[in-house]
Amino acid sequence: MSKTFPAKPILKGKAQGPALFTDRSVNFTAAFTKPENLLWFKKAEVRDRHHPWFKENVKGKVLVIPAAIGSTHTGLVLLDLVRMKNGPAAIIVGAADPLLVSGVVLSEVWYDESIPIVECPIEPIAEAVKNGEVITVDGDAGVVSAG
């Protein structure tokens, strides 16, 4: 049976991918600006040793995160990951912040390439959906669904 969750649309679009959960907020700068990220196949590999996603690759995944920590280089990272289709398929965030949204907005406005971002409580999704299970984000209607 399919499970649906209402969400506030932050950035429009529809996408699908395996869910990747964390209850720890993500610092996109710390995650993706390490020497290892120089390698083309590790562009989307998390290299933040303070985060449980350390060594996890986010390409094509639907990220389910409580919040983004920053820093202000988040836009540098997300702009390239999104416009080159190297990044996450969509982001579900407990509380959207300026830095997370900016990177995707830059790609959308200047390169016409975007991913949906929606805001909603992530605990109910984490309880009902397994890590790696395919999840759909509808940033136009404001719905997250799985199964």
Added chain:
Amino acid sequence: MDLTADQQAILNGSEGPEMALAMKTLVRYGESFDAQRLVPIKSAHLTGSFAISTYTGYYELLGKLVDAGVKVKVPTTINPRPGYDFSMQNRLIAFRKQKHHEDQLAKLGVTGNYSCVTYHTANVPEFGDILGWAESSAVVYANSVAGARTNRNSIMVDICMAVTGLTPEFGLLFDEHRKGNVLIKLDIEEMDDDAVGFIIGQSLVDKVPVLTHYPFDKVQLKNLGATMAAAGGVGLYHVVGVTPECPSLDAVFDKEPEQTITITQKDIDAIRWDRQKQGTAGMVVFGCPQMTLDEVKDVGRHFVGKTVTKRTLFHIVPSDYEELRKLPLHDQLVEAGVELFTHCPLAGLTVRLTPKNRHVITNSGKLHYYLEGGEYGNLDDVLRVAGVK
């Protein structure tokens, strides 16, 4: 969003397609947070000072604006240089296009102060000013210690603000988002502001922490905020009786705090690198954010008349470094073996090829958070590892 006739005209292309996209970026950014309008900013501060060779989009966009002859409309300062000449790998690989990038920024009309401590002398905000700033450590200082108002803005969005002189009105620009959420009590014997900031950052995200009274000085407020911002996305904090919007707890709490956290001496000591391993550090690093002259004097006095036994790096605000050069302390530090730099330690040290330098020890909570192999020590620890205590 409600745009003025002038703003709408720019969005429609009156100042060219590049300015239209810069305006559209601010509109889309603002709409995502239900902003109703764009408001004028007094200054901008840009975070994107490094030519990071693995990324291209940001530099392309900057190039489009420069090629179109676009200039900043408000005073605009910029973050530190990355240490282009610090190592061969920085010069040849990591930041090989640095010189070109700095030329581009100059063409845009950016003031080349090259410091993250921009609020110290280059771009001094006043109480109540609306700013379009990036660089998380500068944002948190401007909001908390100066009482100015800026959101935590992204790289490139900061340039869109600088060239339009505008920012979307939401978040920390409004009184209701400047109230405290979390009360922080300190139960410690010896202050270590970076460790306190690190613990606060790790305990909460995107909240406004309020610390009970402690007579922090300006340098401590800088380092405390920078570490909170790095580890926890904090854009504003208050200290009772110290920061301007917080004369008392009542001034910042309308209701009971959502949460109360007590930080103990044990918590602070737990951040420090294992004492047994500290001696294996390849070098000792100070200055993230960059050291002001006061900080150089305060830390530097421990080195006068001694000689370091481990490579020791100071990273200093460029204008303060020029002041330092006029003082006897400059030669005394050089004599002691301290290496004096004006670039960003994080950028400078990110690509370290020699295994000997795998671990460094630093008293900067922010650098500890960001740098792979960057271990934390309090001031006593790092002075001991440097061989001067």
